[in-house]
Amino acid sequence: MERLTNKEEEIMQVLWQLEKAFVKEIVAKLPGKNHYNTVSTIVRNLEDKGFVSYTAYGKTHQYYPIISxxxxxxxxxxxxxxxxxxxxxxxxxxxxxxxxxxxxxxxxxxxxxxxxxx
CATH class of the missing domain: 1.10.4040 (Penicillinase repressor fold)
Incomplete structure (x- = not known):
């Protein structure tokens, strides 16, 4: 398992808390100012690394952790x-x-x- 960056860990903390979330919900829970596109890119990286998966609703995705x-x-x-x-x-x-x-x-x-x- 790869070690996560600080920002990836921060996003995973939010996903573990919420259990499932759209990117806009993750952005809302993160401290400070975070750009939607940046968070979306990091979440997709987490998916590539095998930490999250998603359920598709049309063009939008609801993400959830697959690693506890x-x-x-x-x-x-x-x-x-x-x-x-x-x-x-x-x-x-x-x-x-x-x-x-x-x-x-x-x-x-x-x-x-x-x-x-x-």
Whole structure:
């Protein structure tokens, strides 16, 4: 699976939220000013990459995601782990702890989740 650009991810976030949408609905949900034709081109690129499909209504298309947010997140996190942390989730969690992005309480909650899964 290809990694998405920031704008593609932003559009996918909207599609995951709306579940299905016409380009004008996507444009309306995006932050800032976005040109209809630009968003339409990016959505078609997402279709080419296998992230979205559509239902045709005459000349217009209603797009919907064919990759779930959970599946993309899983693949993205696996890629990030390999690329930046030598495939070590321990290193990843240590990084967030050192950067003060995760608290001791949150780490204990994670540990509890792990222990209860067994």
């Amino acid at each position: 947010k959970e599946e993309y997140t899983k693949r993205f996190m696996n890629l990030a782990s390999k690329k930046y942390f030598n495939n070590s989730y321990k290193s990843m969690v240590s990084f967030f702890a050192k950067e003060e992005k995760i608290s001791a309480t949150e780490l204990r909650e994670i540990l509890e989740l792990i222990e209860n899964k067994q």
